[in-house]
């Protein structure tokens with residue numbers, strides 16, 4: 259299906275809503291792509307949006323009481339129950355509208371957390387909410403570690419990354435496990451919409467958020483959010499790093515809409531993963547053998563994804 263922007267045949271920043279719902283004054287680090295992603299998500303979801311936000315960088319930088327950067331209803335929730343709270347809000351709104359105590363209207367309910375809050379601690383509540391079929395949008399802001407508390411590894415930290423709890427040394431080369439595939443875990447719940455996104459591709463990201471909000475039922479968006487602080491990267495390279503993640507196949511952009519896979523950026527040839535790894539201090543220690551190992555894995559995963567696109571679109 260063509261996107262709104264495809265149909266217009268233009269690619270103009272003026273089509274982006276001007277109004278901000280995550281307003282300036284937040285305390286994110288310089289060059290943080292996570293806060294940029296959040297700002298774009300908030301822009302698309304607009305005023306009629308209620309957010310349940312787990313602890314993490316985005317919660318901390320946006321709500322140092324008595325200040326707040328939020329211009330929409332926003333509730334801070336515990337790490338483990340983001341999706342459960344979002345489910346409750348959605349069910350409550352439905353009941354109020356049914357009883358006529360709230361005028362019928364479209365209110366988007368969004369749950370949000372980092373990769374730690376999603377793939378480690380919040381996964382059971384998220385799985386339950388997806389299985390029950392709540393009409394909500396869940397966004398995982400994946401900066402590939404527990405950044406807010408000092409760069410500890412999560413199950414979404416990539417193989418080979420050095421973090422404070424998976425430090426690279428003589429014996430262990432950083433993280434020793436492969437990144438948990440949260441989008442696939444969500445797709446396995448057969449929910450109507452799953453997508454990956456990255457703020458280095460802002461229009462693609464915004465289209466996906468819009469689609470997720472419009473679709474009835476659970477929608478999950480997994481956003482790769484470059485973190486210059488934790489990735490040991492110059493702040494001005496954050497957008498470039500996100501593009502390299504996509505162009506090397508490390509983080510493919512795709513959608514799973516009612517079971518059908520679609521690559522959003524379909525590249526005939528991938529760039530070598532080394533280009534992505536070498537600009538980040540967290541991979542500084544990697545040997546050529548380890549880089550080869552990562553390259554091989556990326557290729558395998560990309561081939562698998564391409565096969566899913568082919569299989570789910572046949573006939």
Ligand SMILES: Cc1ncc(C[n+]2csc(CCOP(=O)(O)OP(=O)(O)O)c2C)c(N)n1
Nearest residue numbers: 313314315372373374375403404405406407
């Ligand atoms: C149950 C619980 N354990 C630990 C903490 C402390 N804590 C606050 S933020 C955070 C890290 C969050 O990591 P992630 O979800 O990946 O988000 P990020 O900060 O990286 O954006 C931790 C461990 C907490 N708030 N609640």
Ligand code: SF4
Nearest residue numbers: 286287290315405485
């Ligand atoms: S630690 Fe990383 S994700 Fe957190 S605010 Fe700083 S740059 Fe953003």
